[in-house]
Amino acid sequence: MIPINKPQIDENERQEILKVLDEGILTSASNSGGKRVQDFEGLLADFLHVKHAIAVNSGTAALNASILAAGIKETDEILIPSFTFVATANSVACTGAKPVFVDIEKDTYTMNPLDLENKITKKTRAIIPVHLYGHPAKMDEILEIARKHSLIVIEDACQSLGSLYNGKQTGTIGQMGCFSMYASKVLTSGEGGAITTNSDEYAEILRMIRNHGMVHGYDTRIIGFNMRLPEISAAIAKTQMKKIRLMLEKRTVNAKKLGELLNDRIARKYLVLPQDDKRVKYNWYLYTVALINNRDRVKKFLNDNGIGATVYYDPPVHQTPYYSKFHNGKLEVTEWASKTVLSLPVHPSVTENDIELIASKVVEAIKS
Numbered sequence: 001m002i003p004i005n006k007p008q009i010d011e012n013e014r015q016e017i018l019k020v021l022d023e024g025i026l027t028s029a030s031n032s033g034g035k036r037v038q039d040f041e042g043l044l045a046d047f048l049h050v051k052h053a054i055a056v057n058s059g060t061a062a063l064n065a066s067i068l069a070a071g072i073k074e075t076d077e078i079l080i081p082s083f084t085f086v087a088t089a090n091s092v093a094c095t096g097a098k099p100v101f102v103d104i105e106k107d108t109y110t111m112n113p114l115d116l117e118n119k120i121t122k123k124t125r126a127i128i129p130v131h132l133y134g135h136p137a138k139m140d141e142i143l144e145i146a147r148k149h150s151l152i153v154i155e156d157a158c159q160s161l162g163s164l165y166n167g168k169q170t171g172t173i174g175q176m177g178c179f180s181m182y183a184s185k186v187l188t189s190g191e192g193g194a195i196t197t198n199s200d201e202y203a204e205i206l207r208m209i210r211n212h213g214m215v216h217g218y219d220t221r222i223i224g225f226n227m228r229l230p231e232i233s234a235a236i237a238k239t240q241m242k243k244i245r246l247m248l249e250k251r252t253v254n255a256k257k258l259g260e261l262l263n264d265r266i267a268r269k270y271l272v273l274p275q276d277d278k279r280v281k282y283n284w285y286l287y288t289v290a291l292i293n294n295r296d297r298v299k300k301f302l303n304d305n306g307i308g309a310t311v312y313y314d315p316p317v318h319q320t321p322y323y324s325k326f327h328n329g330k331l332e333v334t335e336w337a338s339k340t341v342l343s344l345p346v347h348p349s350v351t352e353n354d355i356e357l358i359a360s361k362v363v364e365a366i367k368s
């Protein structure tokens with residue numbers, strides 16, 4: 001099976017892990033984090049051209065810490081897409097605030113700025129755009145709306161490390177950006193995450209939140225949790241940072257080739273490829289197409305032929321048993337997307353032969 005994603009682990013990660021084990025310092029409860037946590041944070045901040053990167057133990061923790069740092073209260077509403085991994089919604093709901101679902105656009109699968117503005121009420125405090133599949137959300141429009149209504153913008157960049165919007169790294173455009181290092185992501189530490197910000201004030205609060213609100217020992221000043229990234233995970237993440245450009249480049253080569261091969265005259269009647277937009281550069285976390293007919297049949301055919309084509313996300317969050325209790329009304333494009341999207345593997349371990357096989361099987365499935 002060609003998996004949908006695969007961690008890129010080599011001898012360098014192995015050696016860094018062994019060093020941590022030999023040194024015997026597996027974590028640090030200091031405010032600034034362990035040695036490798038700090039190394040990783042420095043490398044990530046440099047890569048993203050952002051002032052602060054704060055490592056935590058998941059993307060969910062990154063979102064949760066940002067929402068707490070933004071001072072969100074139980075009476076507040078936060079605007080999020082429903083077409084996302086449920087962690088975006090859970091991070092809001094667990095603070096007691098209300099997630100309000102915004103529809104997406106067909107061309108990017110990200111937040112529709114028009115629907116976003118329509119959903120603003122007196123209670124709205126923040127917007128969490130999600131750069132789904134690595135496609136940057138329309139940040140110019142979203143920031144403009146946020147400025148007009150004095151809202152905080154927290155980017156869910158869990159899938160978009162390395163994606164650019166107007167030449168800027170996603171996750172560095174709003175007040176805070178949240179990244180995941182889950183095993184499937186473009187850069188992984190197994191589990192892990194990070195928050196980025198250019199604000200010294202947010203950075204200070206975030207460092208406290210990840211460590212029980214403490215600064216110097218047992219002096220809890222605000223509510224916080226154990227969101228610390230262990231040193232073994234940081235060792236993996238730090239090593240991965242050194243090859244991030246190479247890994248992204250390989251994804252780009254694979255995605256370009258796949259796009260060319262899928263450009264079949266007959267198949268294209270039923271197949272929507274990722275859209276080109278001058279404002280953006282994708283990290284190609286996932287190569288996601290829309291199949292106008294028979295998505296599930298095509299997926300089964302690909303899986304039966306050893307290709308790990310996967311659907312992200314069906315059902316969308318507002319149609320899950322828990323969230324459907326809170327949501328009224330249709331999200332037309334979200335519901336359309338959940339029934340048509342299919343993601344194909346383009347990760348760095350996918351070979352040129354694999355890409356040829358994937359493209360030929362997609363075309364064959366559509367034509368059969």
Ligand SMILES: Cc1ncc(COP(=O)(O)O)c(C=O)c1O
Nearest residue numbers: 058059060085087158180181182
């Ligand atoms: C869009 C999105 N948001 C949030 C998360 C949560 O990240 P994690 O799984 O590291 O907690 C993920 C990752 O799975 C994600 O894809």
